Amino acid sequence: MPIEDILKPRFSTAIGLAFGSEYAGNPMVQAADPKFADYQCNAALALARRLSQPPRKVAEQILTHLSVEDLCESPQIAGPGFINLRLRPAWLAQQCAALTREAESPARAGVEGVAVGQTVVVDYGGPNLAKEMHVGHLRSAVIGDAIARVLAFLGHGVVRQNHVGDFGTQFGMLIRQARELAATSRNEATIPITDWEACYRQAVQRDREDPVFAAQARQEVVKLQQADPETVRLWQGICQESRRHCREIFEMLGVALSERDIRAESYYKDRLAPMVERLRRALELGGEGPKVGLAEVFDPQRRRAVDVTALTASAALEASGALAGAEAVERVAEAVEEKPPVVMRPFAAESNGAWCVFLPGYVDQDHNPVPLIVRKADGAYLYAATDLAALYFRIQEAKTTSEEQAPWNRDWRADRVIYVTDARQSQHFAMLFDTVRAAHWDRNPITGAPVRLEHAAFGSLLGEDGKPFKTRSGESIKLQELLTEAVDKAAAVVAQKNPLLSEATRRQVAKAVGIGAVKYSDLRQDRTSDYVFSWSRMLALDGNTGPYLQYAYTRIQSILRKADAASSAPARGEHAGRSAAAPLQLETPQEIALARRLLQFAGVVHAVGRDLKPHYLCTYLYELAVEFSAFYESCPVLQAGVEELRFSRLRLCRLTAAVLRVGLQELLGIAVLDEM
């Protein structure tokens, strides 16, 4: 249990006794700057005004009723009225000992799961199958995987969803271009991804330059979505190879997304039309009608729709009883000449042939409403359609077959849906979520509670020049090449730093270090900000990097190996038992600091689950590793003369290793190593 949660009720009780229970709610207790205290309660400052007493006086009265002597030294009042607490080493030792016992068996490192697990869908990865995976896919995979791992670890039922793009406009271009290839090769599945990549690039080029090609490409999408057999056959061949490539990359990256987590856009194809129909019933004009002028009216000069929806607008005004017939049309037309229409509440309508949802609050440069376009004028569905169908599927549909229940052993009926995508898509998701709420699809059918819809957005990947991370010629960097380079660079460093490693070990270490470095440098930063990709920074093996953390872990493993070897084989079991049960002796500042840090682990993991910010965990693990290194320098473990002290320090080592392993490997998806 986080230490704050142990302390809070103590303060709550003391405040209640001092001033009455109405003042006792949720007192503020937090970890403090170690210069002043381990923990600090600032409730006195907050209460001073309500009680109209000086804060220090309030603090004194809290202290007279406060009972914490079992865990703290005598509390001090400082500054304007802070109550400072210094934890007793003996109490820290006892708490750590409890952790150690847990840490040594199923290795949860003292983290309790949540009381009631939720069903959480985490949508991440999501590459477009029309092209080879590139750096643009890196952050979603790495961050999404960490989030999914943390939530699962906390006891939630996590459903990983890899919503790969295989049914949109880009596929139309690719298929159109592939028609020309198909004449020579009848088996598309045997064409390697790199060839498809080239094909796709040509397609994009032609699409831009040749309107005829572009029109045909759009037509291919419609044919695909209408299940034209020849188109589907070609499409399947492309997808098969592309999925294989995708698997390969995730495997290399150590991202736990498998084939069964894939539910591609095309999975929802039969659900699109019913979804639109359902949405129509929920949101289309008519019935009680819209409240105020929500005609969708646009300037023809700006190539937008002009459907001055006489029908819609007059229906609106008629329904409100204001005007009738032709006069209504005229009044609406006048009104819209003066100023752009304003959407007052969500509604669905056709606009210039496209089927759209209009929502309050979304306007373009000219203050005209921006719709969420669900189906294009040519009949093709857009990603808003598949996203809406997928969201409905995740929240509302019972999964009856075992295949559909497979990722999580129950019908999903999500309580929380998390999208891990680029921040540039935030408006899309805002509109998507607004639409789902407007249609009342966001109630969990089992609990009736509103489903938490979250866009865990992340910033762009930039080069060291601060511009989008591309090759010199301006192309996006392929993930395969990037990861290979990371492993190669790591291999060079490993060869230099530890030439004694065997060839096989060196390869294994290089992979863990290289991939780990790439993942860690992505995760360590607040995901919402843009992130500058720098080889030298991520592989420079000091500072806050993956390799530094992996190194701290290997140092512990090395100690533990030696400790094990030191005891003779027959005595080993007994030795280990006595060592594991030995009382902790926290005497040096380094031991105390390490113990205090270890106890904070659980709180940090829960915070990551709450805010979906893996960098909290990175910061924590780095600080832990720094404190372990200080301990390592100044507190000899194996050399400690007294056996009790040796055992105590060995326990600290084991506990630190457990936290590092769980944090790095289980939660962030970064491999730990026994040696490097």
Place this chain on the structure above:
RNA sequence: GCGCUCGUAGCUCAGUUGGAUAGAGCGGCGGUUUCCUAAACCGCAGGGCGUGGGUUCGAGUCCCACCGGGCGCACCA
């Protein structure tokens, strides 16, 4: 123009419901190895937290305005 987001040390970034003298890492300077992996450790220097108001006992954090950067804004995802 509207919306979102960011502006903290030379560089890259932390700063969890507002709490004390704003913290790391890198880079710079200076030290540490007969001792468990020196891929390490210890010390020093370095900041008007974009600007101006406001709320508050108290603001890097909340509110408003402005300046500057990034992104988004109708048939791409």
